[in-house]
Amino acid sequence: MGVRQTSELGQWKRHGILGVCLALALTLGMTGCQTAVRQPIYETAGAMEAWDDEELATIPVKGSDYMVQPDSSWEPFKIYREVKGIYMTGNTIGLQWRFEEILNETNQSIINAWVVDVKDDHGTMTYASGIPMVNDLGQDARVKVRDFQEAMDIMHYHDIYPIARIVTFKDVIAAAGNPHWAIQTHEGQVWRDRKQDAWLNPYNREAWDYLVDIAKEAATRGFYEVQFDYVRFPTDGPREQIDYGEAGEQETMAEAVAAFLSYAREELKPYGVYVSADIFGLVPAVTDDMRLGQHLETLAVAADILCPMAYPSHYALGTFGVAVPDLEPYPILYETMKRAVDRIEDMNTDEPKAVLRPWIQDFTASYLGRGYYQRYGAEQVRDQIRGTYDSGVNEWILWNAGNNYTWEALREDIPRNTP
Numbered sequence: 001m002g003v004r005q006t007s008e009l010g011q012w013k014r015h016g017i018l019g020v021c022l023a024l025a026l027t028l029g030m031t032g033c034q035t036a037v038r039q040p041i042y043e044t045a046g047a048m049e050a051w052d053d054e055e056l057a058t059i060p061v062k063g064s065d066y067m068v069q070p071d072s073s074w075e076p077f078k079i080y081r082e083v084k085g086i087y088m089t090g091n092t093i094g095l096q097w098r099f100e101e102i103l104n105e106t107n108q109s110i111i112n113a114w115v116v117d118v119k120d121d122h123g124t125m126t127y128a129s130g131i132p133m134v135n136d137l138g139q140d141a142r143v144k145v146r147d148f149q150e151a152m153d154i155m156h157y158h159d160i161y162p163i164a165r166i167v168t169f170k171d172v173i174a175a176a177g178n179p180h181w182a183i184q185t186h187e188g189q190v191w192r193d194r195k196q197d198a199w200l201n202p203y204n205r206e207a208w209d210y211l212v213d214i215a216k217e218a219a220t221r222g223f224y225e226v227q228f229d230y231v232r233f234p235t236d237g238p239r240e241q242i243d244y245g246e247a248g249e250q251e252t253m254a255e256a257v258a259a260f261l262s263y264a265r266e267e268l269k270p271y272g273v274y275v276s277a278d279i280f281g282l283v284p285a286v287t288d289d290m291r292l293g294q295h296l297e298t299l300a301v302a303a304d305i306l307c308p309m310a311y312p313s314h315y316a317l318g319t320f321g322v323a324v325p326d327l328e329p330y331p332i333l334y335e336t337m338k339r340a341v342d343r344i345e346d347m348n349t350d351e352p353k354a355v356l357r358p359w360i361q362d363f364t365a366s367y368l369g370r371g372y373y374q375r376y377g378a379e380q381v382r383d384q385i386r387g388t389y390d391s392g393v394n395e396w397i398l399w400n401a402g403n404n405y406t407w408e409a410l411r412e413d414i415p416r417n418t419p
């Protein structure tokens with residue numbers, strides 16, 4: 001994977017190379033093609049090298065041949081880096097003072113990436129979209145950022161790696177507007193989870209195209225990576241009422257989720273972006289898909305990056321032998337990511353394997369109740385980063401729903417353990 005140099009250089013590569021190719025094509029179209037091969041002729045002494053032109057026959061070129069262009073692709077110019085990131089809502093991007101505040105903190109920290117909401121948990125878009133279906137559904141009726149391109153330009157200028165977060169199958173607006181895309185009940189009604197949210201059916205290929213169109217548009221806006229969140233089946237609510245249709249009888253949940261990610265990655269190749277997927281933190285610790293369609297080895301060859309949501313507060317008491325997980329963040333991150341590393345390394349496949357990058361906790365889970373949580377600050381954040389590094393993983397992203405981060409934990413990186 002290449003390492004990003006500067007945004008200006010990346011643009012020069014893309015536009016400059018295309019310009020040269022177009023100029024050559026126009027020249028060939030207007031003048032024909034008189035080709036010469038330069039062959040070296042060595043002096044007997046071997047001390048000098050001369051060149052002599054050997055003329056070849058003229059190749060006839062039709063006047064319109066220069067208009068025939070191969071399909072363009074940004075795949076060779078993909079930009080990647082080891083991410084130390086934070087999550088950013090559309091509202092944070094849209095509020096100038098908040099945007100500038102976090103930008104200033106980012107510039108004084110080790111943070112080098114922002115995961116930005118493109119389509120959020122409610123199915124609404126951060127910016128005005130050019131996708132007819134999005135417009136028809138009203139998902140961009142109230143945009144959160146009026147001049148999104150300016151925000152992207154600022155991110156690029158400050159060398160911040162932008163990742164587009166797209167909430168995938170949880171989409172109450174699209175599911176309600178297109179019931180034939182939605183998970184349905186046996187009675188043919190749109191199914192809803194415990195919070196009354198409707199979901200797109202992960203088996204539905206039309207729903208796939210809608211989601212991939214949003215990802216493609218995000219790529220054209222300047223994102224270097226598309227991250228699919230809620231790329232799974234629902235886990236709560238009256239699941240016994242669900243009817244996934246014929247496709248649900250022919251394909252497992254894990255196969256459906258992996259097939260979607262593989263399809264998205266293939267469709268996004270010409271756009272030169274990486275594809276990442278958020279997965280439950282327990283996925284590396286279990287061998288099945290937990291009835292949500294996330295199986296580690298299956299997904300490891302379907303996406304470029306896998307992001308376990310390894311928040312200590314989300315683990316059951318006693319997990320990995322830790323009595324109260326929220327009170328001991330280091331072993332939770334270490335055990336989660338070490339198991340993921342080992343399982344992926346043990347995979348016998350010729351296909352590229354996903355990079356690992358956990359989500360880590362920068363919030364206080366007071367809802368757990370006294371004795372089962374602690375206030376999270378610099379120590380707890382750095383313990384999670386240390387656990388990640390010690391497991392052999394070099395990347396991470398912080399989650400705080402309100403984007404209120406513990407910046408004192410992020411002024412300098414944590415040294416890795418050396419063997």
